[in-house]
Amino acid sequence: MFKYEKMLEYPINVKKKDLKMAKLLMAQLGGPDSELSASLRYFVQRFSMPDDRGKALLSDIACEELGHVEMICTMINQLIKGATIEELKANGLDAWYTQHNKGLYPADANGVPFTSAYIASTGNPIVDLQEDMAAEEKARATYQNLMDLTNDESLLAPLSFLRQREVVHYTRFAELLDYYKQKGY
């Protein structure tokens, strides 16, 4: 059961329109290592976790990741507000406008639609946790790439926050993996 809280995990207040960054941020909405991938990955994998720690950790991180999807959507939404057709064309968003107008849609930075092929669920907790650690690291690298591509502090602050969450999640998954190996799962 889920309950919606009408607030973001971290405040977002994008100061200026930036269509290029809006397009690039799609990577973390609908790309392979996106927040959406993360949320769905942990949400389904938690059913294979062998004990209470794993069931709790994957449930709790899956929920937080859904909050990150909301943050990414908020950034993109604020970045394209007020864009004219000419601006959309000039920044390579005319194809997006054709299919989605200014609506949000889970696709990557190149417009490739989201697919479940981005995630794995093997039914084996040791294997799944190693995938989860790799996923957190790939997302961390993506956030660093995004941070390299902008100087706007109103974007850098939430990107820096989201990058740091990957570091924390990676550590928790690593702790759980060590524990499961010791337990002989």
Added chain:
Amino acid sequence: MYFDQNNNYFDDYFQIDNLNDYSINIDEINFNRSNQLDSVEDGFNKGNMFKDLYSKYKNHVYKLKTMNQKDNLLYKVQMYTFALKDLNLYLDTHPTDQSALFEFQKIRKELENVKTKYENTYGVLCASDVTNDDKWTWINNPWPWDKGGK
């Protein structure tokens, strides 16, 4: 419905400073923190409550400053919600850590206080907490993406 690029309504929300020119304008949280834990405010700004775990990238550390009472209260709700969440994840893999259990309860009480303050003045954050029986106030509040996370 689209944001007018010429108006500056975002400017009354908050500013972002680099943590280096740090000025605290919300109450210092004076709890008996363990060595591992950062202050609730610094932890929130960094996205990590655990000092040893913190990993910096290109000196990008930001400190949010709120500009009015409403934003200040919501910022506190977000801050304590975050701290509680990070402790929650830690406790999932360290369920017998007594000092973390103690900090969790401390932060939980702080969150309850600031949430009550915020909700009494500005409206509830969950639909199931609406208490008005004369009108449906849930839909009235600004949605989080409309005004910088309010």
